[in-house]
Amino acid sequence: MADLLVRNATLPDGRTGCDVLVTxxxxxxxxxxxxxxxxxxxxxxxxxxxxxxxxxxxxxDSTLSYGLPRVNRSGxxxxxxxxxxxxxxxxxxxxxxxxxxxxxxWAVAKGLLAIRSHVDICDPRLLAVEALxxxxxxxxxxxxxxxxxxxxxxxxxxxxxxxxxxxxxAMGVDVIGGIPHFERTMADGAESIRILCELAAQLGCPVxxxxxxxxxPLSRHIETLAFHTQRLGMQDRVAGSHLTSMHSMDDYxxxxxxxxxxxxxxxxxxxxxxxxxxxxxxSRHQRGVxxxxxxxxxxxxxxxxxx
Numbered sequence: 037m038a039d040l041l042v043r044n045a046t047l048p049d050g051r052t053g054c055d056v057l058v059t060x061x062x063x064x065x066x067x068x069x070x071x072x073x074x075x076x077x078x079x080x081x082x083x084x085x086x087x088x089x090x091x092x093x094x095x096x097d098s099t100l101s102y103g104l105p106r107v108n109r110s111g112x113x114x115x116x117x118x119x120x121x122x123x124x125x126x127x128x129x130x131x132x133x134x135x136x137x138x139x140x141x142w143a144v145a146k147g148l149l150a151i152r153s154h155v156d157i158c159d160p161r162l163l164a165v166e167a168l169x170x171x172x173x174x175x176x177x178x179x180x181x182x183x184x185x186x187x188x189x190x191x192x193x194x195x196x197x198x199x200x201x202x203x204x205x206a207m208g209v210d211v212i213g214g215i216p217h218f219e220r221t222m223a224d225g226a227e228s229i230r231i232l233c234e235l236a237a238q239l240g241c242p243v244x245x246x247x248x249x250x251x252x253p254l255s256r257h258i259e260t261l262a263f264h265t266q267r268l269g270m271q272d273r274v275a276g277s278h279l280t281s282m283h284s285m286d287d288y289x290x291x292x293x294x295x296x297x298x299x300x301x302x303x304x305x306x307x308x309x310x311x312x313x314x315x316x317x318x319s320r321h322q323r324g325v326x327x328x329x330x331x332x333x334x335x336x337x338x339x340x341x342x343x
Contacts, residue, residue: 038064041074045085056085088149093244093277096153096171096181097164098123100135113249117218120188124159132167133174140175149179152244154186154213157204158194165204184244186213191232192224198231205239212236214245216257217281226260233264233274242273249278253285259293262300271301 040058047054047066055070056063065072098120105122108115143151155168165185172181185204187197191214201212214232216225229245236243243265248255258276265274276297282290 038072038074040076040078041070041072042078042080042085043070044082045080046082048084048086052082054085086147089147090150090152091143091148092152092275094151094153095155095186096136096139096151096168097132097155099139117188120156124156124164127159127163129163129167129170132164133171136168136171137174140171140179140181144179150182151179152182152184152211154184154244154246155204155209156188157185157200157209158187158189158197160196160200162200162204162207165207165209169208182211183209184211184213185209186246187215188218190215190219190224191228193219201232202235205241211242211244212239213243215249216245216260217248217250217252217255218246222254225257229257229260229264233261233268233270236273237268237270242275243270244275244277246278247276248281250281251284252281253289255281256285256289256293258282259296262296265300274300 038057038059039061042056042058045054045056046052053068054066055068057065057070057072057074101123105126106119108119140151143149153168155164157165165183168181168183172183175181185201187194187201189197191197191201205212212232212235214228216228219225219228232245233243235241243261245257245261247258247261258279261274261276265271282293285293
């Protein structure tokens with residue numbers, strides 16, 4: 037007997053009235069009016085049944101913290117970073133875990149079953165790292181949570197940040213992050229990329245960097261990241277995010293930059309994230325998220341137990 041039979045679903049390719057049969061956590065048949073017995077039967081009632089959504093970029097250590105310790109009055113990134121620096125001093129592991137678990141429940145309810153979250157490692161206590169590692173284990177049965185060791189204050193700018201990043205990786209964090217445009221100089225930004233990419237190559241870790249979150253057209257760290265991606269042969273495990281400086285760059289430079297990004301395997305810049313939906317896991321894995329996604333259906337519809 038199959039585990040689950042979803043009846044009368046609409047599929048992303050436009051097909052309607054489709055049944056989906058699941059055995060041992062995997063989709064084994066998709067067809068109209070499947071004649072099979074299953075332990076559970078779900079009437080999708082014509083609703084959309086799709087693969088789960090993947091949030092490729094999140095900061096779960098700061099989730100649900102609006103107004104703590106105060107509101108960002110300017111609405112700027114720099115004040116937001118300053119606010120996070122103030123909040124770090126007040127954080128407790130219990131509060132971090134509580135807010136993160138609440139967000140995970142919201143995410144799963146909307147069909148979001150894989151999240152890559154950056155976690156700040158510039159606190160010598162690594163309080164947020166410990167909290168989110170605990171959350172990752174708690175949600176493991178139903179949500180793939182991947183953690184990025186993120187030096188929010190700059191891996192070279194913040195004293196001890198590189199050692200703390202290595203400690204976070206040793207504790208079980210999955211990915212190496214960086215923020216080169218927040219280092220004190222452009223040269224330090226480029227150097228931080230080299231150091232972090234070489235560490236990733238040595239350890240076999242993926243890389244996900246906040247490259248150029250600024251309007252400055254001369255903030256071109258994505259170029260350096262693409263270069264080291266190719267130099268170190270890491271084309272299948274590097275992502276760049278927040279490439280907002282690109283909209284300020286002149287057309288000639290961008291005409292060279294985009295092919296460089298493409299030649300670094302086409303995984304940069306990072307794909308936009310999706311926020312809501314209902315889905316069922318198939319066997320494919322979205323590039324940029326480790327291939328640890330588990331198979332298991334979720335559908336927003338009426339469910340009844342098969343007699």
